[in-house]
Amino acid sequence: xxxxxxxxxxxxxxxxxxxxxxxxxxxxxxxxxxxxxxxxxxxxxxxxxxxxxxxxxxxxxxxxxxxxxxxxxxxxxxxxxxxxxxxxxxxxxxxxxxxxxxxxxxxxxxxxxxxxxxxxxxxxxxxxxxxxxxxxxxxxxxxxxxxxxxxxxxxxxxxxxxxxxxxxxxxxxxxxxxxxxxxxxxxxxxxxxxxxxxxxxxxxxxxxxxxxxxxxxxxxxxxxxxxxxxxxxxxxxxxxxxxxxxxxxxxxxxxxxxxxxxxxxxxxxxxxxxxxxxxxxxxxxxxxxxxxxxxxxxxxxxxxxxxxxxxxxxxxxxxxxxxxxxxxxxxxxxxxxxxxxxxxxxxxxxxxxxxxxxxxxxxxxxxxxxxxxxxxxxxxxxxxxxxxxxxxxxxxxxxxxxxxxxxxxxxx
Amino acid sequence: xxxxxxxxxxxxxxxxxxxxxxxxxxxxxxxxxxxxxxxxxxxxxxxxxxxxxxxxxxxxxxxxxxxxxxxxxxxxxxxxxxxxxxxxxxxxxxxxxxxxxxxxxxxxxxxxxxxxxxxxxxxxxxxxxxxxxxxxxxxxxxxxxxxxxxxxxxxxxxxxxxxxxxxxxxxxxxxxxxxxxxxxxxxxxxxxxxxxxxxxxxxxxxxxxxxxxxxxxxxxxxxxxxxxxxxxxxxxxxxxxxxxxxxxxxxxxxxxxxxxxxxxxxxxxxxxxxxxxxxxxxxxxxxxxxxxxxxxxxxxxxxxxxxxxxxxxxxxxxxxxxxxxxxxxxxxxxxxxxxxxxxxxxxxxxxxxxxxxxxxxxxxxxxxxxxxxxxxxxxxxxxxxxxxxxxxxxxxxxxxxxxxxxxxxxxxxxxxxxxxxxxxxxxxxxxxxxxxxxxxxxxxxxxxxxxxxxx
Numbered sequence: 001x002x003x004x005x006x007x008x009x010x011x012x013x014x015x016x017x018x019x020x021x022x023x024x025x026x027x028x029x030x031x032x033x034x035x036x037x038x039x040x041x042x043x044x045x046x047x048x049x050x051x052x053x054x055x056x057x058x059x060x061x062x063x064x065x066x067x068x069x070x071x072x073x074x075x076x077x078x079x080x081x082x083x084x085x086x087x088x089x090x091x092x093x094x095x096x097x098x099x100x101x102x103x104x105x106x107x108x109x110x111x112x113x114x115x116x117x118x119x120x121x122x123x124x125x126x127x128x129x130x131x132x133x134x135x136x137x138x139x140x141x142x143x144x145x146x147x148x149x150x151x152x153x154x155x156x157x158x159x160x161x162x163x164x165x166x167x168x169x170x171x172x173x174x175x176x177x178x179x180x181x182x183x184x185x186x187x188x189x190x191x192x193x194x195x196x197x198x199x200x201x202x203x204x205x206x207x208x209x210x211x212x213x214x215x216x217x218x219x220x221x222x223x224x225x226x227x228x229x230x231x232x233x234x235x236x237x238x239x240x241x242x243x244x245x246x247x248x249x250x251x252x253x254x255x256x257x258x259x260x261x262x263x264x265x266x267x268x269x270x271x272x273x274x275x276x277x278x279x280x281x282x283x284x285x286x287x288x289x290x291x292x293x294x295x296x297x298x299x300x301x302x303x304x305x306x307x308x309x310x311x312x313x314x315x316x317x318x319x320x321x322x323x324x325x326x327x328x329x330x331x332x333x334x335x336x337x338x339x340x341x342x343x344x345x346x347x348x349x350x351x352x353x354x355x356x357x358x359x360x361x362x363x364x365x366x367x368x369x370x371x372x373x374x375x376x377x378x379x380x381x382x383x384x385x386x387x388x389x390x391x392x393x394x395x396x397x398x399x400x401x402x403x404x405x406x407x408x409x410x411x412x
Numbered sequence: 413x414x415x416x417x418x419x420x421x422x423x424x425x426x427x428x429x430x431x432x433x434x435x436x437x438x439x440x441x442x443x444x445x446x447x448x449x450x451x452x453x454x455x456x457x458x459x460x461x462x463x464x465x466x467x468x469x470x471x472x473x474x475x476x477x478x479x480x481x482x483x484x485x486x487x488x489x490x491x492x493x494x495x496x497x498x499x500x501x502x503x504x505x506x507x508x509x510x511x512x513x514x515x516x517x518x519x520x521x522x523x524x525x526x527x528x529x530x531x532x533x534x535x536x537x538x539x540x541x542x543x544x545x546x547x548x549x550x551x552x553x554x555x556x557x558x559x560x561x562x563x564x565x566x567x568x569x570x571x572x573x574x575x576x577x578x579x580x581x582x583x584x585x586x587x588x589x590x591x592x593x594x595x596x597x598x599x600x601x602x603x604x605x606x607x608x609x610x611x612x613x614x615x616x617x618x619x620x621x622x623x624x625x626x627x628x629x630x631x632x633x634x635x636x637x638x639x640x641x642x643x644x645x646x647x648x649x650x651x652x653x654x655x656x657x658x659x660x661x662x663x664x665x666x667x668x669x670x671x672x673x674x675x676x677x678x679x680x681x682x683x684x685x686x687x688x689x690x691x692x693x694x695x696x697x698x699x700x701x702x703x704x705x706x707x708x709x710x711x712x713x714x715x716x717x718x719x720x721x722x723x724x725x726x727x728x729x730x731x732x733x734x735x736x737x738x739x740x741x742x743x744x745x746x747x748x749x750x751x752x753x754x755x756x757x758x759x760x761x762x763x764x765x766x767x768x769x770x771x772x773x774x775x776x777x778x779x780x781x782x783x784x785x786x787x788x789x790x791x792x793x794x795x796x797x798x799x800x801x802x803x804x805x806x807x808x809x810x811x812x813x814x815x816x817x818x819x820x821x822x823x824x825x826x827x828x829x830x831x832x833x834x835x836x837x838x839x840x841x842x843x844x845x846x847x848x849x850x851x852x853x854x855x856x857x858x859x860x861x862x863x864x865x866x867x
Binding site for chain 1: 582690727
């Protein structure tokens with residue numbers, strides 16, 4: 001029978017690889033229904049007592065989530081997820097107990113206990129999970145599966161996938177309303193934002209952010225080739241409006257979340273990736289990789305008030321110290337702007353021949369933590385002095401960072 | 413033994429394993445199809461199924477997913493002692509050395525990602541070629557003055573630019589622009605102070621290819637300083653304007669593309685240096701020879717200097733303000749000129765522009781005349797008030813007054829219809845008035861169409 005058990009194990013692995021479907025979740029716990037994590041971590045030493053004191057680092061090639069102490073810049077530890085998992089984005093739960101991440105090449109979601117740095121659950125989800133979000137009450141974790149055109153709904157109490165929401169088109173980022181009743185999904189394979197009824201976990205509405213112009217018929221290369229739709233719906237500070245940039249259409253659609261309707265479209269530069277909201281809520285900034293500019297939208301007027309030179313391949317915007325920091329992935333520079341006057345304020349050289357990814361900002365809005373994949377490093381940028389410090393030994397191919405309660409937690 | 417996979421929903425399968433009393437998933441609730449079979453038979457069936465699955469995994473990994481180690485060459489810093497021994501950490505007697513080393517990473521990639529990387533890598537190593545082609549059809553209708561040969565005539569000019577760009581070293585590129593023009597612009601018969609078709613400024617020889625530009629550009633000092641040297645067109649570096657600077661997509665009249673007070677008649681050997689710390693301030697200096705008849709580098713030499721600043725004025729959008737100064741020894745004596753060029757957004761859709769300049773000049777005998785003077789202004793409307801989202805239209809006025817007394821007033825309106833990313837069609841209507849000292853004032857309406865393709 002030992003032979004049979006071995007075969008069974010092989011079969012289970014093969015099944016997971018082949019079908020990538022919602023088989024029974026692989027539980028790393030010793031099982032205690034209702035509180036799997038508590039049992040899994042019982043007896044393990046506590047490594048992190050204050051979840052706000054760490055930076056999460058998503059390491060694609062070492063297939064782990066690293067935990068770095070913000071005060072000392074020393075690695076506390078990392079949680080290995082498995083071979084060829086390739087995690088894409090990580091997020092800490094609002095109570096700081098768990099970190100969740102999607103393994104793009106493993107088609108699984110992972111739940112990590114923060115205190116003990118223990119992987120407590122692997123949950124099969126849809127194909128190529130990437131971006132994710134927690135509901136405001138922390139009950140649900142929505143995992144976007146862009147290659148599956150679905151969202152996996154993970155119940156954080158039972159730590160199981162309780163539903164998979166179909167009907168989306170390459171869903172990327174997820175934005176919950178402050179009251180948790182709805183979630184908005186950016187569909188990069190289409191030109192609409194999906195509205196999820198969180199009570200029923202169902203796609204309730206599709207809000208078109210714009211329609212291709214009449215001349216689109218003349219330009220099949222552009223409109224029938226690779227589609228660049230909506231990657232994210234970014235919420236205003238009061239939760240009333242969403243700003244959804246559409247790459248192909250070169251616009252930002254403003255959506256009223258009370259009525260779930262489009263109230264305005266704002267033309268920005270070419271191929272905007274997404275809108276990033278300033279921390280005071282006054283501005284939404286799009287990075288336009290088609291013409292290497294940034295567009296600054298005044299949210300009180302919903303008009304573009306500045307269009308400024310940016311860099312190539314911009315992946316994110318962070319706000320700190322009264323400045324906006326725009327990451328240019330392939331140039332090795334972070335471009336700096338005065339976030340009040342919206343005048344360019346120089347650029348910070350990170351290095352030559354580097355691939356910059358994304359950054360998060362600490363809760364004090366003083367320091368950025370920038371992931372640089374190609375030299376396996378995290379760079380801190382002091383917002384006031386613009387001094388840069390390189391931190392090595394954080395893991396392989398860091399793809400992104402995350403700080404609990406930061407206003408600049410995003411992915412690309 | 414294992415039951416057959418059953419369809420849950422399109423594209424998703426669930427497998428159930430029932431094996432000698434060990435059940436998983438829904439199969440635990442179902443009778444095993446192999447009940448009553450001998451254990452060896454069940455083992456064999458299971459083995460067959462596992463073999464089948466392993467084959468499927470193999471097929472998937474070979475056809476859709478790459479999981480072999482990826483090789484990347486990395487720049488690393490090491491420390492070398494006097495014996496040539498290499499260390500990862502600094503220490504006494506060790507000097508830092510930058511070297512390169514292969515690194516293996518374990519990243520599963522889809523074949524499409526691998527192909528994209530390969531194509532991107534190949535493109536970065538090759539010479540990039542671009543084409544900018546245009547056909548400009550214009551008609552002249554004389555509005556005032558004694559009838560001239562231009563009245564009621566049609567003119568057509570075809571232009572094709574071939575651009576070559578190649579990366580040579582870190583932050584260093586080579587660029588060349590070869591242009592061929594053929595046709596007849598209206599300027600030969602209208603004979604105005606400035607060109608009614610800005611493309612004609614490139615027209616050297618009919619039906620021949622001309623090397624307009626060929627230069628090397630490199631960036632220094634953390635890429636704050638940019639140097640371009642070779643055969644250059646300094647108007648590409650100086651006297652920029654956001655909405656009145658490009659005869660291929662904006663105004664067609666040269667008076668609304670360049671400042672004639674710059675006085676650059678043709679491209680030549682030169683150097684342009686730009687200091688751009690990306691904080692809104694820019695400074696440029698350069699020189700260029702503007703005559704192919706020059707005997708040495710001191711002849712027909714222009715020196716140009718410019719400073720510019722991007723500012724945001726109150727609730728207005730961004731504005732670019734530039735001022736330049738030049739000297740020119742083409743006439744045998746140094747003559748100076750200055751100019752300004754500004755563009756200011758006043759709303760998300762409307763950008764105003766203004767250009768002005770003044771240049772010293774002399775007669776054929778070298779006697780100084782009153783300065784030549786020029787100004788132009790107008791606006792461009794984009795992102796609003798157009799048929800299609802990426803269209804633009806504008807209106808501009810230019811006045812050119814020579815020290816000798818000749819004067820030109822020109823007004824142009826255009827609408828640029830962006831049909832595709834590569835193809836644009838624009839409609840132009842220009843009115844120009846020429847007031848020559850020794851001739852009657854003449855005026856012309858010049859409607860025109862420009863079809864422009866770039867790819």
